[in-house]
Amino acid sequence: MTQDDLKKMAAEAALDYIESGTVIGIGTGSTANHFIDALAGIKHRIDGTVASSDASAERLAGHGIPVLDLNSVNEISLYVDGADESTRHLHLIKGGGGALTREKIVAANSRRFVCIADDSKLVDVLGAFPLPIEVIPMARSYVARELVKHGGRPVYRDGFVTDNGNVILDVHDLQIMDPVKMEEELNNITGVVTVGIFAKRPADVLVLGSKNGVQILT
């Protein structure tokens, strides 16, 4: 089985968490794409979706699944998205695809967050995956210097612009022992829009695709 098969397995298992007649939040990335494709088969059961990126909105629309503006939605019952890393406490690193800000907004608005991933994403300590941080373009050098003071090695994601018109710094060499504290500290650097640690609002459920089948962590 390939890593992509395991992503698909996790994505399809997440359909079980859908409550009929509600709005579903949709993440971004290859695992979220599998979820979108699976959702197409039961689209008549939901009221619509809120997308965390232009790319996901386009894929949803391609399947004829309604995409709603978050400002017109009262409640999102469920948010389904992938991750770059997850601990057993369901603290995540996200943003490999650069959609972290809208992902965090949709997650914050959702009653339940189900994270879907292949089992290679499960780690003991966050930080081997370089931490994505969305930054206002004019603050890039300042934020990079501040990140060095926090022990990180920021690398500019050259040529990449987020859906919000900002840039991404990928921060290497961090060992994130206290994700809640680190999320708060890095988010407080002036010029940072969003840090890709999802710990203040972690996932509620982690659905992992593995060669032994689907594993659920709560």
Ligand code: 5RP
């Ligand atoms: C995008 C993300 C993705 O969820 C993360 O990068 C995982 O991607 P994939 O499902 O392709 O492995 O945070 O910003």
